[in-house]
Amino acid sequence: MVDDLEKGLEGVLVAESELSSIDGDAGRLIYRGYPIEDLARGASYEEVVYLLWHGELPTADELAEFTASLNEERTVDDGVLETVERLADAGERPMAALRTAVSMLSAYEPEDDAEPEDLEATLRQGRRIAAKLPTVLAAFERYRLGEEPVDPDPDLGLAANFLYMLTGEEPDELAAETFDQALTLHADHGLNASTFTAMVIGSTMADIYSAVTGGISALSGPLHGGANQDVMEVLMEIDESDLDHREWVEQANEEGRRIPGFGHRVYNVKDPRAKILEERSKELAEEGEDKWYNYTTTIEQYLSEEQGLAEKGIAPNVDFYSGSVYYQLGIPIDMYTPIFAMSRVGGWIAHVLEYQQDNRLIRPRARYTGPEDREFVPLEER
Numbered sequence: 507m508v509d510d511l512e513k514g515l516e517g518v519l520v521a522e523s524e525l526s527s528i529d530g531d532a533g534r535l536i537y538r539g540y541p542i543e544d545l546a547r548g549a550s551y552e553e554v555v556y557l558l559w560h561g562e563l564p565t566a567d568e569l570a571e572f573t574a575s576l577n578e579e580r581t582v583d584d585g586v587l588e589t590v591e592r593l594a595d596a597g598e599r600p601m602a603a604l605r606t607a608v609s610m611l612s613a614y615e616p617e618d619d620a621e622p623e624d625l626e627a628t629l630r631q632g633r634r635i636a637a638k639l640p641t642v643l644a645a646f647e648r649y650r651l652g653e654e655p656v657d658p659d660p661d662l663g664l665a666a667n668f669l670y671m672l673t674g675e676e677p678d679e680l681a682a683e684t685f686d687q688a689l690t691l692h693a694d695h696g697l698n699a700s701t702f703t704a705m706v707i708g709s710t711m712a713d714i715y716s717a718v719t720g721g722i723s724a725l726s727g728p729l730h731g732g733a734n735q736d737v738m739e740v741l742m743e744i745d746e747s748d749l750d751h752r753e754w755v756e757q758a759n760e761e762g763r764r765i766p767g768f769g770h771r772v773y774n775v776k777d778p779r780a781k782i783l784e785e786r787s788k789e790l791a792e793e794g795e796d797k798w799y800n801y802t803t804t805i806e807q808y809l810s811e812e813q814g815l816a817e818k819g820i821a822p823n824v825d826f827y828s829g830s831v832y833y834q835l836g837i838p839i840d841m842y843t844p845i846f847a848m849s850r851v852g853g854w855i856a857h858v859l860e861y862q863q864d865n866r867l868i869r870p871r872a873r874y875t876g877p878e879d880r881e882f883v884p885l886e887e888r
């Protein structure tokens with residue numbers, strides 16, 4: 507009989523992984539040994555996904571081949587696009603549309619008869635999903651604007667291509683680079699809730715479409731990836747309020763409102779990804795409007811220092827600064843969490859494959875606290 511109960515599985519080790527490691531006290535994150543700061547600065551999102559999937563950073567030839575293989579898979583079948591259009595017309599949320607579309611992509615999978623144990627086939631299927639997610643999401647946005655989808659441009663990297671398909675215009679260098687960095691920063695993060703969900707599904711040897719669909723579902727919640735949208739909504743609320751932004755935070759705090767984008771299960775200090783995104787938000791503010799950046803820094807200063815959250819180990823997480831970055835890039839607010847999924851798909855696939863290499867069904871237990879030995883009463887006597 508198991509006696510220890512770790513609510514929310516806090517601190518419980520369930521697997522070994524070579525993919526990413528978090529030092530929650532030092533505020534350090536590495537992917538396969540490389541500090542996140544170096545990868546964000548020096549590598550493209552595609553290089554980072556290659557690193558996660560294959561264990562090493564690619565050479566120039568390997569990267570060219572990998573990028574070409576992603577480009578070949580960008581086009582999405584009309585059957586899926588028709589559904590995406592219907593969902594957009596029905597006013598569905600983009601995160602839910604993405605969940606539905608990924609599930610549907612499996613109908614067009616050329617290797618749908620691959621054995622579950624064929625991990626090379628799973629990787630190829632995963633690559634198809636990762637390549638198509640940006641196309642699906644951008645198409646959804648075009649449809650709801652009443653426009654036709656923009657075809658992917660094979661000469662653009664994944665980040666720039668997404669912005670291009672979203673708007674029909676090629677992004678400038680700062681926008682493309684910033685967005686690429688944001689994708690790198692979101693690509694993996696240990697056994698967070700959505701990755702663990704994907705792993706649990708993968709541990710039954712279900713297919714990768716099921717695992718990614720589950721990952722998207724888990725990421726959507728406001729305690730996880732959904733917080734990036736909530737942060738921007740708070741910033742919009744501040745902007746529309748009659749109160750000065752500092753007074754707004756004070757009042758929200760007095761009302762006991764929990765500010766999204768603060769707090770983390772693993773970090774006790776500021777998330778290193780938030781530090782990088784804060785810098786990018788500042789840079790974008792210098793080029794354009796500075797109020798969003800100012801609101802975030804005011805909230806951070808007030809909560810961290812004046813309200814003492816920093817001392818309690820509650821600090822900004824990755825979602826706190828990504829919202830204002832995406833907003834300044836002109837991305838619609840309800841696209842923020844789907845963008846997180848578009849990046850994290852790299853991590854989900856890597857973790858599912860890593861776990862399946864030495865698979866064991868994930869199956870924890872709950873301590874039963876219900877009644878025992880009740881006497882059954884037939885329906886007609888109840």
Ligand SMILES: CC(=O)SCCNC(=O)CCNC(=O)[C@H](O)C(C)(C)COP(=O)(O)OP(=O)(O)OC[C@H]1O[C@@H](n2cnc3c(N)ncnc32)[C@H](O)[C@@H]1OP(=O)(O)O
Nearest residue numbers: 728729730731733764765766767768769770771820823825
């Ligand atoms: C990509 C990501 O998923 S990053 C996380 C995104 N989510 C958010 O930003 C939502 C806001 N944050 C939260 O709700 C939480 O911090 C979580 C869900 C991220 C982590 O939750 P847990 O590890 O379960 O921490 P828990 O909810 O138990 O909080 C621990 C303590 O910190 C406090 N706390 C946690 N988050 C916050 C916050 N945003 N604002 C104020 N206090 C907070 C709690 O009140 C609690 O205090 P107490 O011990 O005095 O009661």
Ligand SMILES: O=C([O-])CC(=O)C(=O)O
Nearest residue numbers: 694695697698699771824
């Ligand atoms: O690690 C977590 O629990 C949440 C998180 O920051 C992420 O998934 O990027």
